[in-house]
Amino acid sequence: MERTRGMGIRARIARRWENFGLPLLFFVLLVIFSTLSPPFRSAYSLISNFRFSSFIGIGAIGMAFCIMNGDFDISVGSMLSLVAAMGSSFLPKIGGVSAVLFTILFSTFLGFVNGVFVTKLRIPAFITTLGMMFIYRSLAYIYTNNTPVYIENPFWLFLGNGSVLGVPFAIILMLICYVVAFLLLRRSPFGRYVIAVGTNRETAMLSGINVDRTKITVFALVGLFVGIASVVISANLGSANPGMLGQGYEFQVITAVVLGGTALGGGDGNLWGAFFAAMILTYLKNGLGLMQVDSYWQFVAVGLVLIFAVALNRLKFTLLGQRQA
């Protein structure tokens, strides 16, 4: 925890918010929904939601790195759909373990391809991934001839639905991913390079950081985590529907990262913030419905919560004198 000595009271509060704000918001949300809706607070429901949080949560890790690095990847939803469909289609032939490995490696490769296009072809990340979004999605359709792939392989299904000592594996997986990501970001030179490039590309380059290599690795990381998320979600749903899987995923994941406190302009970010943001978004979706809030008002509510939460984040930025995005 950074020192707050010497800062004014508002900055102190802002600093605390950076670390506790989202967990607090999550807790408040949990309490509100639990009080107002009995089904929400059943252990079954709470754990199920935790399990589903891994969908946005794991994907948010890669996206967080990407945004910290100063880029964007909006192809993640289509990427998710393609790798899940392809990987699961191989299940009957090569078995669970190989198929899962293939899925993750393939999506890492796709991320790598994104990275190469961005760095070597010099097409801005947003545009590259916009184009790739169309391409990956259409490839998913074409490959599966637009039929959903049903998953029956026990290993694959376990990754999303199984439990170890009573704790759902998906939750364990998400926590492991976050710990690994944390180590990568805060305890390795790579993490520092990522942030440096995101803060100021020219300076980073002048400092001797290989910007291209960093960027490509970041995009590959996005792919890696998307691959893991794709296995988990397709296991949760029991199928990979090329048309439906991952629709709007990129927005959900970017929202989680921004809500978590990472600035869109690049630079230092908040990994654990993304974790809690993913939790908040997932529990919110479920909770509003369970409270029997009118469907149309749910749309309004989600949007308002988002603006409110991000506005609070911006306030923190201002109070701490950090960069705006």
Next chain:
Amino acid sequence: MIKFLKLYEKIGIFIFFVLGSIFLSIASPNFLRGDTILNIVAQGTYGAVVGFGMTLAITSGGFDLSVDAVMALTSVFISILIPLIGIPFAILISLIVASFVGMVNGLIITKLRVSPLITTLAMMTIIRGVALIVAGGKQIVIQQKLFMEVGTGKTLGVPNPIYIMIVLFAVFYFLLYHTAFGRHVSAVGSNESAAKISGLKVDLIKIFVFVIVSFTAGVAGTIRTSQTLIGIPTMSPGFVLVAITVTILGGTSLAGGRGNLWGTLFAGVFISMIYYGLNLIGVQIFYQMLSVGIVLLFALFIDGVRSRYLETMRAKGIKV
């Protein structure tokens, strides 16, 4: 060579457009018919109109993801208001409502300092909800057949939407390239802090830009509603993607500061040509999506090579 490359910046997408036309003429006997071509252009106007607004937004350094929700809201308002106050006033009020949404977007972005991406993303959800609430979840049928003329009528044999697009293009062109406002927008987009220091009222400019974007969404919504005579709270989901693709393909730089209005116009028609034309030949929808993605990457790649070549020439001291 350099002259050509500089010219390319203006007409690059036009070349794609010509190539596409040639390809389609060979591939389908029905392409070169008058009504086919007019329809293709007409179907391109929806994307182009919103594209003009999006071009302005991106030039100012911002972004608006809420446009399709605004289209839906406009549609709902028009269908409710026409029976009450007649067609012209209904359109007017609905466009004002659309512009109002834009103002809200602008206020949130400038006063609450939430990024345009998140603001408009959140507003998209909110406005969709509002549209559904206002419409009571119903698709509202419009009885006044006269309203159909807006989107389906032809004047001198040319579909009306094309005229609307041309008029809006002229207005935007004038606004962007021949007024102080236009220059200010570009300034804000290229370097916001510099613009602020120069004394420009950045916040006001941004708010105005978002009002304009939502206005164009309202116009598009009006046209579309008149074609089906139904107020649709769930109108055109995902349309924002078309508007963004059209703007980027047209050559407007995401970095802000340089809006390519001609490009947006041709890109709008070009994208329409891809979808329409491929449907004409019977190509499946998956390959259409693939084509758009490949065209996008290819076009921007060429654009990148071109601008870097010019940069190198400039660095070498050659007059560019």
Next chain:
Amino acid sequence: MKKIIVLCIVLMLIPLFLFAGTGEKKEGITIGFSLWTMEFTFFQNLEKGVRDACEKFGYEYVMIDQNSDPQKMAQDLNSLVGQKVDGIVVTPVDPGAIGPAVQNARNAGIPVVCADIGKSGPVNALLISNNYEGGQLAMEFIDKQMKKKSSNTKKVGVGRVQPQWTYARQRGQGFMDKAKELGYTVASEIVVAVPSAEGGYDTMQQIMSAVPDVCGVFFASGREAVGAANAVKAAGKDIIVVGYNGDPEELHAIEDGILHATVAQQPWFIGYDSVRIMKEILEQGKEYEDAVVPVKVELLTPDNYKKWADEAEKRRGTPAY
């Protein structure tokens, strides 16, 4: 940093300990209904059917809107299981994605009935319109109408629904197969890119360009069909347009004479009957396992749509258009 992690984990566990396990069981029977969306009349009617049935049978009723999100759908189903409802009715946005959730429900002893769309996993029953037959009815109508005319180009077009709606795709398939059977050529088959009325308008223009002498078209989604009908009218052509669903917009269009027929589904009935089947399972111990209950669709033409609308209104309590 470590302090934060510990604190957060503690924060998260508190509600679990304080509140967990209180998924109370209510008195009487509770039906949990998970619905694709409430944005369209079809689903609003379906929901009313479920609600009316629950009211009639004296069941508690809980409805959760999936907001067209398959992941939310799975989450919601799990929540209903956690709530220990007595029966689950689901209208899934992605029928292929309910498998694990349904398994969880069955493991907890909760029967699951799918109300339209489709199914996967160990559901007890699925009530679904015979989409394939509906598509065939549409083609037969066009053929019958064409027989009344002097010339017949025998070319038809079809505006299909998007690829991911695997069960609704049956409509277009039925239409095309029947067309071939009756000696027609499906000269243009286009997926409507924008799943809304204006999308139908665009696609119809494309069909008219691709096949200038098309004699009839079928749009597998009512809203799109109305848009298509408008496009035909605007172009001043004489083409038979058939829709699907029986939405209010379609009935208006039939009244105005621009839409020539539609294949009406019975969403209210599907919803109502799903609960009735649930009643049989819960109260009468009837066995249903992976049963598919087809629901009749009806061809509506200018001759019979008014009667159909009146009957529907009487049954449902809300106007048909």
